Amino acid sequence: VKYGAIVLAAAALSGTNVDAFGISNVPHSRRATPSSSSSSSSLHMSTAYPTAASDILWTPSIKSGDRDDQLGPLGQYCEDLYRVTRRKTRTVECGPVKFGSDHPIVRQTMSTTPTADVDATIEQIMRCADKGFDLVRITVQGKREANAAAKIRDGLFKKGYDIPLCADMHFQPVVAQLVADAVEKIRINPGNFADGRKDFEEKVYESEDDYVLEREYLVEAMLPLVEKCKSLNRCMRIGTNHGSLSSRVLSFYGDTPRGMVESALEFADICRSQDYHNFVFSMKASNPLVMVQSYRLLAAEMYRMDWDYPLHLGVTEAGEGEDGRMKSAVGIGTLLADGLGDTVRVSLTEDPEFEYEPCNRLAEIAESRLADVHPEAAKRQAAVPKYVDTRDITTFARRQGVLPEKKDTDTIDVSGILNENGSVISAVTPEMLKEENAQYLYQELGCKTAVGMPFKDVATSDSIFLRTVPPSSDTAARTALRRLAEVSMGLIVPAEELEKDPLPNAIALMELQDAVAKDGALPPGAIRLAVSIHGTETEDEIKKIK
Numbered sequence: 125v126k127y128g129a130i131v132l133a134a135a136a137l138s139g140t141n142v143d144a145f146g147i148s149n150v151p152h153s154r155r156a157t158p159s160s161s162s163s164s165s166s167l168h169m170s171t172a173y174p175t176a177a178s179d180i181l182w183t184p185s186i187k188s189g190d191r192d193d194q195l196g197p198l199g200q201y202c203e204d205l206y207r208v209t210r211r212k213t214r215t216v217e218c219g220p221v222k223f224g225s226d227h228p229i230v231r232q233t234m235s236t237t238p239t240a241d242v243d244a245t246i247e248q249i250m251r252c253a254d255k256g257f258d259l260v261r262i263t264v265q266g267k268r269e270a271n272a273a274a275k276i277r278d279g280l281f282k283k284g285y286d287i288p289l290c291a292d293m294h295f296q297p298v299v300a301q302l303v304a305d306a307v308e309k310i311r312i313n314p315g316n317f318a319d320g321r322k323d324f325e326e327k328v329y330e331s332e333d334d335y336v337l338e339r340e341y342l343v344e345a346m347l348p349l350v351e352k353c354k355s356l357n358r359c360m361r362i363g364t365n366h367g368s369l370s371s372r373v374l375s376f377y378g379d380t381p382r383g384m385v386e387s388a389l390e391f392a393d394i395c396r397s398q399d400y401h402n403f404v405f406s407m408k409a410s411n412p413l414v415m416v417q418s419y420r421l422l423a424a425e426m427y428r429m430d431w432d433y434p435l436h437l438g439v440t441e442a443g444e445g446e447d448g449r450m451k452s453a454v455g456i457g458t459l460l461a462d463g464l465g466d467t468v469r470v471s472l473t474e475d476p477e478f479e480y481e482p483c484n485r486l487a488e489i490a491e492s493r494l495a496d497v498h499p500e501a502a503k504r505q506a507a508v509p510k511y512v513d514t515r516d517i518t519t520f521a522r523r524q525g526v527l528p529e530k531k532d533t534d535t536i537d538v539s540g541i542l543n544e545n546g547s548v549i550s551a552v553t554p555e556m557l558k559e560e561n562a563q564y565l566y567q568e569l570g571c572k573t574a575v576g577m578p579f580k581d582v583a584t585s586d587s588i589f590l591r592t593v594p595p596s597s598d599t600a601a602r603t604a605l606r607r608l609a610e611v612s613m614g615l616i617v618p619a620e621e622l623e624k625d626p627l628p629n630a631i632a633l634m635e636l637q638d639a640v641a642k643d644g645a646l647p648p649g650a651i652r653l654a655v656s657i658h659g660t661e662t663e664d665e666i667k668k669i670k
Contacts, residue, residue, distance in 0.1 A: 188332060201462070221288050240269055246276055270299050406437070415440075449470070468486060540612030548587075552590055587613060605627065640668050
């Protein structure tokens with residue numbers, strides 16, 4: 125039977141329009157509940173919703189191939205590969221704030237004060253609201269924090285702040301129901317909300333049947349919260365975390381983006397079975413590559429299932445300072461460029477107020493690049509030559525490059541000037557190469573030293589870049605460069621500088637057009653060629669690199 129055919133047949137008999145998941149197409153917030161005393165019709169749909177796992181219409185299995193058979197293969201993961209266009213979503217309400225493609229990207233953060241410290245938490249949330257955040261998440265570990273959340277909410281209202289609050293829940297289904305009375309949003313982690321029992325660790329789910337049997341426990345734990353959120357019009361975030369997948373999911377799907385997606389879909393199926401749709405998804409990971417793949421995979425699944433739930437974007441525990449901001453920019457920025465994402469949090473190990481600037485900037489950049497809104501952005505995107513996307517978004521594999529190979533004419537080992545796991549190139553100035561500074565430079569580059577001589581280690585820079593080179597008359601500086609080259613550190617220098625004053629064993633840096641014009645000829649002393657590419661080159665020019 126084609127997926128959903130039985131449900132559709134039943135709907136046809138009742139005259140009700142339902143989708144393939146058994147949910148009426150009428151928006152749930154506007155749907156009238158049939159009255160038991162109504163006599164206007166002798167036949168109407170029952171208002172009862174499934175209460176057992178066996179009665180829920182679960183998303184077809186991905187492992188058995190049923191999903192591909194019934195819904196077709198995975199297709200798009202974003203609206204448009206050539207124009208920045210936001211993925212179309214429904215509107216999800218969170219108090220006065222709305223998530224979705226018809227609304228601005230929501231900026232949010234998380235408090236760092238103990239939730240039980242009501243006054244301190246209220247003060248911090250007010251500072252976050254004054255900074256510009258739209259929503260603040262608070263940690264709720266137990267009943268004490270749930271009671272505190274109610275006081276925090278009331279205290280904020282009294283001070284004139286209606287900024288929505290989100291309760292971060294782990295391991296506490298009953299407490300989640302309690303705190304739903306106080307806050308506008310509940311975040312649950314499928315990995316530990318109900319699916320984190322210790323006895324899961326003692327089992328190996330070798331078959332689909334074994335895996336499915338455990339759903340009854342999930343339904344029992346989740347249904348009361350879903351009913352509570354629906355009755356109070358509370359928002360929910362189904363937030364899978366790569367670092368806290370349940371043992372059950374790890375056993376069946378492994379520590380993979382697929383496991384993250386399937387874990388979230390199970391909980392979404394429970395919500396949908398109760399006709400509750402006021403929720404968003406998140407697929408957070410500390411590794412931006414895993415995070416991006418997980419979100420794209422979830423988006424692709426929603427496209428083929430015709431789901432339109434908004435996405436919350438974030439990189440888990442991104443860190444502090446530049447590192448935390450860069451990791452968030454790589455992960456969140458990539459997805460926003462795809463048109464994915466309706467709310468953003470930049471997770472830094474700093475006070476939450478400091479998260480606003482990078483969070484707001486990412487959202488501003490994303491909104492400025494929307495082709496449907498900004499003609500200049502559309503013009504720039506239209507100028508990009510069309511291409512065929514050959515990536516497989518269901519798996520991640522690093523692109524394999526070829527490391528430099530030694531030639532008979534080489535007098536040094538060139539195998540270490542690049543690294544197959546990602547190369548680190550450090551900028552160096554002639555001043556750093558002076559005799560009195562050389563030892564400090566070696567340390568800054570991550571070298572080990574012995575009797576003043578540098579040696580490469582696992583954390584050593586692979587190559588250095590010199591915009592200008594010390595003159596050949598500067599013996600000390602040239603000696604420092606020679607010692608670095610002898611331990612397989614690349615010396616990258618613009619070709620025009622090498623033409624003026626050759627540097628033995630250097631790597632000549634040229635613009636692609638110049639390299640093509642010179643047919644790859646190297647300046648004196650250079651042993652390899654590095655090419656600068658700006659993205660404006662033609663396809664024929666790119667092919668000439670090979």
